[in-house]
Structures are given as structure tokens and as C-alpha cells.
Amino acid sequence: MESIVKILLADDDMEDRFIMQDAFNAINLPEVPLLVEDGEKALEYLANTHASAGVMPSLVVLDLNMPRLSGTQTLRELKSQLAYKDIPVIIFSSSLNVIEMHECKQLGALSYMVKPFTYEEYLSSAQHFYDFCLKKHSFPEFNSLINNFK
Amino acid sequence: MQEITRITLETDMDLVLVHKRIMKLGELAGLSLASQTTFATAVSEVSRHVIEYGYNAVLILAIRSDIKEPEQYLVAQVLDGNPNLTEKINENLVYARRLVDRFSLEREDKGIEIMLEYRIPGIQKINNGRIRQWISAFSVELPLSPYDEIKRKNKQLLELAEKLKESETQYREVTNALPLMIFSLNDEGQVLYANSWMKSFTGYDISELNESKWRLVVREEIFARAWEHWYMHRTANKPLRREIELKNYATQEYIWHLLSLAPMINENGETLYWIGSLVDIHAQKVMEQTLRDNKELQETKLLLEEKIRELNRSNQELEQFAYAASHDLQEPLRKIVYYSDYLSRYYTELIDDRGKLFLGNMIGASQRMTRLIHDLLNFSRIYRESLHLVKTDMNVLAAEAMKDLDVAIKAKCARIDVAPLPVLSVYPMQMRQLFHNILSNALKFSDEQRLPEVKVYAAMRETQIQLIFEDNGVGFEEKYLDKMFSLFQRLHSREKYAGTGIGLAMCKKIADLHNGSITASSTPGRGAKFILTLPLVA
Structure with a gap:
């Protein structure tokens, strides 16, 4: 049951992908993350998995600032396709930007997260992603995120 | 030409007759007194000339009434037997020529013929019947004594002079008025x-x-x-x-x-x-000038607006630059923080004390930089665009800011008294930031000798409202007032008070955003007073 959970993460930063994989390894879930280097690759992976009737990811985590297909463009693409539009998407960005946040909310993202600064935080982020897939964790709503923004 | 009467010109007495007959004829023909006199004078001048220099002269008074010509003329024809008379032409004739409408002088074998013609005014033509009446009137007229004649003429001249004077006075009065x-x-x-x-x-x-x-x-x-x-x-x-x-x-x-x-x-x-x-033409000139001034004013206004647009543009570019720069700086910094955190967590046992100290310093520096970039990002995010003024209860904002600072307030045992504040149209997020920054400063720069106390209250001015934050902290020297509100300006060393030097610059930017201003006053050691002045928006 647990091995079925897959999380698709798209980030062009190799180190970030490494750190993320490291965090999942540390919490003993090395098989959960599927790391791709940009939005195009993410769509490609989804298309292939869909075509081969494989296990679709329970969650998509997108970095915002990526070459070729950015996080918001990928998000738009995902939400426009019937096969993917119900997959929850979390935006995972290095900084908080209220305008981007509004845009992502409108495009149908589930939540918006600022990338952690410490190893501990990474561990808990990885755990939260996983728990969310098991419906054991929920992410803050956009409205409260925006209201907290200063 | 129809002859009416004729007079032989021999002596000066005949001149009197000439004058009298012409005045009479003129009157019959409907000439004004002035015209009668003019024509009579002209003919008298010629007559006097021929009496003096001529020979056997005769004057014929007649009327020229040609069917083809619309105008009628009184005619005085002087015939003289001296053919050399023209040589004697003098000012008399020149003068006479000027007085009449037509003048001609023709020399023949037997003598000379001078014609003077004076136009009869009016459109109604004088018919033959009337001319016959005139002829008979002149034929029965009795000669008068020269004395009577002169007396009568003088009287007429006086009347004429009187009329002239009257008309001139009238004219002068009109022009003077x-x-x-x-x-x-x-x-x-x-x-x-x-x-x-x-x-x-x-x-x-x-x-x-x-x-x-x-x-x-x-x-x-x-x-x-x-x-x-x-x-x-x-x-x-x-x-x-x-x-x-x-x-x-x-x-x-x-x-x-x-x-x-x-x-x-x-x-x-x-x-x-x-x-x-x-x-x-003063009114017209003043209006011209006003229009011109107005035009210049308009042009200056346009120029100013253009400059403002340019300034805004470059300001905006600068803000966007600051934002982008701090945003991009954040990414590598995050890695530095992450790796140093990781190192200190899992590798401290592998390095010596000196290495640990340096690692600790590195973490401290990277955290400060994180703080700095965070503040700078917040600072450059204060745009007027996409913001809306909202009527906000300042007491609620103050309470929110105090809640954010709860830990620091409790740690310092600080007392913050907020008097009833008004509801104002503000950008709530930014105004909350301002409250936060000023209250946080008051806590940070508290005096160790006493517990921090902060009073927040409002004061009404005519068209403005002031929000005053008064603390009992260490205060500052007022000569640093200008510096204090500039970006990255710090009055204290980092060792003594942590900070990025952005907090008050941000407050100033937020005050500007609200078309207001912020200032402060203090005596070192006796607390500081920050005064935010905002326009009252109806």
C-alpha cells in the first residue's frame, strides 16, 4: 500500500533535487519521490505513466522558476487536462511572492510553500508531502497564507 | 444754361449788388447760408478782379439744368473785354477757384470768359416755372443803399459766425466727452x-x-x-x-x-x-496676457507631469531591480544556510574548536544575510499599485502588531498603552508593518535602567491626523534624524543592537505611500517620540 504512493517533484536545481531525495531517504521513503528537472519533463512523465496505465502520482510539487516550462505554466497545463486536473499541486518556491501566489491560487494550486532553510525543515516537508498523500496532513489554505503575508 | 439776371461790373458798388444777388439766388435755389456765402465770395473775388483790371465787364447769373445731367448748377459767367486779363491772374482767382465746384477761364478775341459753377443740392430738379418766377423776381427788385446793404451783410456774417461757433462747441463737447x-x-x-x-x-x-x-x-x-x-x-x-x-x-x-x-x-x-x-485697450491686453500665462502654465504642467512619469518609471525600475536582486540572492543563500546547518548538525565532531567557531560565525553571517534580504524584499515590495485604501481601525492594527511582538513584549516586561485611535483609510498591510517596526524598535532600544513603556495616541490637526508613538528608551541624538530614515543607516553597532537598517526606511516609505510623513524627536537617554502625520481623506 505504502509503496504505491508517488510524489512527482519538478525542480531545475540539481542540488535541491538531491536534498529532497536525501530527505526522503532519511525518512525511509526513498521510492516515493519522482524527481524531474523541469515542467516539460513532468508532463512527459505523466503522459507516459498515463499511457502505460502506471501508478499516477498522488501529488505534484512544482518549483516556480524553471527554464522552458515554468511552474505556473506547468500548473496551467496540468489543470487544463482532464487526466491530471484532479492531482493536487503544491508550489514550492524559494521566496514568497504575493502576486505569484495569487496567480497560482487562481490556476488551481493546492498550496504554496517556501523552500526550507534547514535539514530538519526538509525532513518535515518530505514527511508532510507523504502524509498529505495518505490524507494524514493538510496544507494551509491560500487565503490564510496571503493574510499572513507581510 | 438759362440766364436769370445780369449785372454790369464797373464800380465797387456793383460788388455789393453782386454779393446780394447771389445770396438771394442761392437762397431761392435752396443753398445753405454757408454755401450762399461761399459762392457769393467766389464770384465777388472774380468780380473785384475784373473791376480792377478788366474792361467793360459784365456778370451773368444763370442756372445750368441739362436733361442729360442729373445735377443742377448755379452759374456765374463773367465776360470781360480785356483779353490780357489772364496775365494778371492773382490770388483772387486762385482763391475763387477753390471755393466753387467748377471753374473755367477761356480767352477769346474780344476778351475773356470766366465761368464759376456751384452745385445745387437736392434731388428735386428746379423746373422752368420756378426759374421764370426767379427771373421776374430779380427784374423787379429795387436797389438798396450801399450802407443798408453792408449793415445787412454784417448781420448775416455775425449769424453765420454764431452758428459756426455753436457747431464747433458742440463738436468739442462731443470729443471731450x-x-x-x-x-x-x-x-x-x-x-x-x-x-x-x-x-x-x-x-x-x-x-x-x-x-x-x-x-x-x-x-x-x-x-x-x-x-x-x-x-x-x-x-x-x-x-x-x-x-x-x-x-x-x-x-x-x-x-x-x-x-x-x-x-x-x-x-x-x-x-x-x-x-x-x-x-x-488694457482689458484686452490683460486678457491676452492671462491667456498667454495660462498657456505657459499648461506647458509647464505638461513638462512636470512628464518628469513625474519619468521619475516614477525609474523609481519603479529601481524597485523591481531591488526585488529581483534580493530574490535571486536568496537562492544561493538558502544553500549556504542549509549546508552550514547540515555541517554543524552532523560533522561538528569531525572538526576542531577553531573550525567550530568559524562554522558558528558563518551560520551567524548567513542568518543575518537572510534577515537582510527578507527585509529588503519586504521594503521593495511596497508598491502603490495593486493596493487599495481600506477604512481600518487603527486600534485593531495596533493590537495585531502587538500580537506579532508578543514574545519580545513579554521577554522585556514591556507595557504598551494604546489610547483610542481613529478609523483611517490606509493600506492595512503596510500600516500594520509600520506599527510593527516602530513598536519593535521601541522594545529593541529600551533602556536597561527601567521597564519599557510605550504610549500610542492620536492628535488631530486641521486637515491632518498624527499618530504618536512615545517610548522611554535610550533615545537618539536629533542630529541623526535625517540619517535614521534612510536605507541601511544604523545608529548603533550590530553587537549592541541587531538590525538591518531597513525598518525606519520602510516606515518612511509607507508614510510616503499614504501621502503622509514621519519624523521623530528625542533627547538621548530620555526616550523617543515618533510622529506619523497622515492627511485626512474625506
Whole structure:
């Protein structure tokens, strides 16, 4: 049951992908993350998995600032396709930007997260992603995120 | 030509008869008294000439009434037996020629013929019946004594003079009553005659104006140029128009006038004198000037608006740059923080104390940089665009800011008294940031000798409201006031008080955003007072 959970993460930063994989390894879930280097690759992976009737990811985590297909463009693409539009998407960005946040909310993202600064935080982020897939964790709503923004 | 009567010209007595008969004929023909006199004078002049120099002269008075011609003329035909008479032409004849409508002089073998004709006014033609009546009237008329005749003539002349005087007085009254200056000038630009308005307006009579060359009423700076203009122009014999300011005696103000001068030219094309007028055009000039000023103002306004747009643009670019720069700086910094955190967590056992100290310093530095970039990002995010003024209860904002600072307030045992504050139209997020920054400063710069106390209250001005934050902290020297609100300016060392030097710069930016201002006052060691002034928006 647990091995079925897959999380698709798209980030062009190799180190970030490494750190993320490291965090999942540390919490003993090395098989959960599927790391791709940009939005195009993410769509490609989804298309292939869909075509081969494989296990679709329970969650998509997108970095915002990526070459070729950015996080918001990928998000738009995902939400426009019937096969993917119900997959929850979390935006995972290095900084908080209220305008981007509004845009992502409108495009149908589930939540918006600022990338952690410490190893501990990474561990808990990885755990939260996983728990969310098991419906054991929920992410803050956009409205409260925006209201907290200063 | 129809003869009415004839008179032989022999003695001076005949001149009296000539004069009398012409006056009579003129009267019958409907000529005015002036015209009768004019024609009579002309014919008398010719008659006197032929009596003196001629021979066997005779005067025939007649009327010329041609069907083809619309006009009718009284005719005086002088026939003289001296064919050399023309040689004796003198001023009498020249004068007479000028007085009548038609004049001719023809020489024949037997003598000379001079014709003087005077037009009869009116459109109704004199018919033959009336002419026959005139002829019979003249044939029965009795001669009068020369004395009576002269007496009567004098009386007529007096009447004429009286009428002339009356008409001139009337004319003078009319011109004097006009609120404009009418005058004549000689070639030197000296006023010969002027209506009374010239004195009423300038306060000076003609001789005073002439003597001063108008310096009394003309602006000193144009005085020389104006006269130069006149001297250059006067030989041109052409009308002249220019605008000039003249000083009004009553108000001592310079009033714009339009000066018009026209030369009076004789038959030889010489200018005898100039007639002119000066009309008040001040209202028109003032309006012109106002329109011009208004136009200049408009142009300046457009220029200013353009500059403002440019400034806003470059400001915005700068803000966007600051934002992008700090955003991009954040990414590598995050890695530094992450790796140093990881190192300190899992590898401290592998390095010596010196290495640990440096690692600790590195973490401290990277955290400060994180704080700095965070603040800088917040600072550059304060845009007016996409913001909306919201009526906000300042007490709620203050409470929110205090909640954010709860840990620090409790740690310092600080007391924050917030008096009832008004509801104001503000950008709530930014105003909350301002409250936060100022209250956080008050806590940070508290005096160790006493527990921190902060008072927040409002004061109304006429069109403004002031929010005042008064603390009992360490205060500052007021000479640093300007520096304090600038970006990255710190009054204390980092060791003593942590901070990025952005907090108050952000407050100033937020005050500006609300079209308000922020300032502070303090005595070192006795607390500080920060005053936010906002316009009252209806």
C-alpha cells in the first residue's frame, strides 16, 4: 500500500533535487519521490505513466522558476487536462511572492510553500508531502497564507 | 444754361449788388447760408478782379439744368473785354477757384470768359416755372443803399459766425466727452490740440506733456525707443499704430493704450500735421496676457507631469531591480544556510574548536544575510499599485502588531498603552508593518535602567491626523534624524543592537505611500517620540 504512493517533484536545481531525495531517504521513503528537472519533463512523465496505465502520482510539487516550462505554466497545463486536473499541486518556491501566489491560487494550486532553510525543515516537508498523500496532513489554505503575508 | 439776371461790373458798388444777388439766388435755389456765402465770395473775388483790371465787364447769373445731367448748377459767367486779363491772374482767382465746384477761364478775341459753377443740392430738379418766377423776381427788385446793404451783410456774417461757433462747441463737447484721447501733433511730435480726456487721464496739460516729452506718463525703459520709433516713422507719411502703456494720474497705474497716428497731407504730398488717438485697450491686453500665462502654465504642467512619469518609471525600475536582486540572492543563500546547518548538525565532531567557531560565525553571517534580504524584499515590495485604501481601525492594527511582538513584549516586561485611535483609510498591510517596526524598535532600544513603556495616541490637526508613538528608551541624538530614515543607516553597532537598517526606511516609505510623513524627536537617554502625520481623506 505504502509503496504505491508517488510524489512527482519538478525542480531545475540539481542540488535541491538531491536534498529532497536525501530527505526522503532519511525518512525511509526513498521510492516515493519522482524527481524531474523541469515542467516539460513532468508532463512527459505523466503522459507516459498515463499511457502505460502506471501508478499516477498522488501529488505534484512544482518549483516556480524553471527554464522552458515554468511552474505556473506547468500548473496551467496540468489543470487544463482532464487526466491530471484532479492531482493536487503544491508550489514550492524559494521566496514568497504575493502576486505569484495569487496567480497560482487562481490556476488551481493546492498550496504554496517556501523552500526550507534547514535539514530538519526538509525532513518535515518530505514527511508532510507523504502524509498529505495518505490524507494524514493538510496544507494551509491560500487565503490564510496571503493574510499572513507581510 | 438759362440766364436769370445780369449785372454790369464797373464800380465797387456793383460788388455789393453782386454779393446780394447771389445770396438771394442761392437762397431761392435752396443753398445753405454757408454755401450762399461761399459762392457769393467766389464770384465777388472774380468780380473785384475784373473791376480792377478788366474792361467793360459784365456778370451773368444763370442756372445750368441739362436733361442729360442729373445735377443742377448755379452759374456765374463773367465776360470781360480785356483779353490780357489772364496775365494778371492773382490770388483772387486762385482763391475763387477753390471755393466753387467748377471753374473755367477761356480767352477769346474780344476778351475773356470766366465761368464759376456751384452745385445745387437736392434731388428735386428746379423746373422752368420756378426759374421764370426767379427771373421776374430779380427784374423787379429795387436797389438798396450801399450802407443798408453792408449793415445787412454784417448781420448775416455775425449769424453765420454764431452758428459756426455753436457747431464747433458742440463738436468739442462731443470729443471731450469721449473716454479716449484725440489730438493733433506737429512734425516734432508736439501736441497742438487735444481733447480734455488727455488731461483727465494723464493729469497733465498739453504744455506739461510736451515739455517732458511724455516722460511723465511713459515707462522709462521704453521712453527712448518710443521716440526713436517716432523719428524714424515721421518721414514715411504713413499711418502709425502701436501699443503703449500710459500712466493714469488717478491710480498711478500704467494702462495699455493703442496709439494711432495718421498724417494730414496737402495737395503737394507734404504732411501738414498728424492727427491721432489713444484708446484704452488694457482689458484686452490683460486678457491676452492671462491667456498667454495660462498657456505657459499648461506647458509647464505638461513638462512636470512628464518628469513625474519619468521619475516614477525609474523609481519603479529601481524597485523591481531591488526585488529581483534580493530574490535571486536568496537562492544561493538558502544553500549556504542549509549546508552550514547540515555541517554543524552532523560533522561538528569531525572538526576542531577553531573550525567550530568559524562554522558558528558563518551560520551567524548567513542568518543575518537572510534577515537582510527578507527585509529588503519586504521594503521593495511596497508598491502603490495593486493596493487599495481600506477604512481600518487603527486600534485593531495596533493590537495585531502587538500580537506579532508578543514574545519580545513579554521577554522585556514591556507595557504598551494604546489610547483610542481613529478609523483611517490606509493600506492595512503596510500600516500594520509600520506599527510593527516602530513598536519593535521601541522594545529593541529600551533602556536597561527601567521597564519599557510605550504610549500610542492620536492628535488631530486641521486637515491632518498624527499618530504618536512615545517610548522611554535610550533615545537618539536629533542630529541623526535625517540619517535614521534612510536605507541601511544604523545608529548603533550590530553587537549592541541587531538590525538591518531597513525598518525606519520602510516606515518612511509607507508614510510616503499614504501621502503622509514621519519624523521623530528625542533627547538621548530620555526616550523617543515618533510622529506619523497622515492627511485626512474625506
